[in-house]
Amino acid sequence: MTPSLCNPGWLRALVMCVAAATASLAGASETLVRLSNGETISQDDFSAYVEKRIDLRASSRNVWGVQTVLREMATVRVLSLEGARIGEPRQEGREEQRFDDVYAHAVHTKLLPVCAPPADEKASRQYFSDNPQAFRVPPMARLSRVILPASEILEGEPAAAWLMKEAEIVASGKKSFDDLVKQAEAVYRLDTQGDLGWITLFDEDASVLRVLATAKQGEMVGPLREGDFAYLFKVNEKREGRQLAWEEVAVSVPARAVSFCRQEGAKKVRSDLFAKYGVELDNAAIRSLFLKQPPAK
Incomplete structure (x- = not known):
C-alpha cells in the first residue's frame, strides 16, 4: 500500500454529471478558465462545447476529464486569437464563433514546425542517438x-x-x-x-x-x-x-522522427500560446462542479 498518496489531487474517478451540476446552479455560470486579456471560459461555455462535441461527453464525467476538455477549449480559443493576430482569414459566417475548431486547426497547422524524416541511414542513426525520448x-x-x-x-x-x-x-x-x-x-x-x-x-x-x-x-x-x-x-x-534498441527501430526511425516532431511541436505551440495569453484553469471552481450534486444516476 501507499498511504502517502492519499492526496485530494490524485483522484480522477468522480463519475458525476456536469450537466446535472450546471442545472443545479439556477442560471449561475462559474468561471472555469481565465485569460490575461480578460476573457473567460465559463461553465455555460463548457456545457455548450460538450453539447456540440459528442466525442467529449464521456470526458465530462470526472474532474480530470473536465480539465482536459477545458485545456482543449482554451487551445482552440488562443489559436483563434493568434490567427486573428497573424491575419489568418476565417470562413464567412463563422467570424463570431469563439470556439471554432475548424479555424483553430487551420491556424495550428500554420504554426507547427515543418517535420521532415532523416535523409538517410546515417542521419537516422544520428537522430536515434540525439532523441532517445522518441524511442x-x-x-x-x-x-x-x-x-x-x-x-x-x-x-x-x-x-x-x-x-x-x-x-x-x-x-x-x-x-x-x-x-x-x-x-x-x-x-x-x-x-x-x-x-x-x-x-x-x-x-x-x-x-x-x-x-x-x-x-x-x-x-x-x-x-x-x-x-x-x-x-x-x-x-x-x-x-x-x-528504451528501444537500434535493431528494433532501424526501419521505423523516419516515421517515428516525423511523428515525434509533430507531437513535440504541438506541445510547444500550446505551451507558448498558453503562456502568451495567460491561460489559467480554476481547479477549485472545476472541482466545485462535482460537489453540488450527488452522483448521476
Missing part, C-alpha cells in the same frame, strides 16, 4: 480498482476509512482484492469496479498515472479521496517502460 516505450499496467461514494457508511465507517481497513486486510492475505471488489459492487455499480484492463501509465496531465507508474506489480495504491468519491487501485500486472 522509449512507456510503462503499462493491468489495473483493478474499487470506487465508492465517500459519503457511504460501511460497517459503521466512512468509505475512505473502511477502504483503508480493508486494504490492510487484503495486504495481510486474509482477503483477496477480488473479494473486496465484490463487496464494493454490492454498494456502488455506477462505474467499473475491478479489472480496468491494460492502461498506459503516462500522461502529463494525469498525476495519478505518473504515481501508478512508480508502483510495482502486486502493490496497492491508495485509498485516495477527492470530492465525493474514494477509491483504491491494485497493480495486477506491470510492463515496465524501456
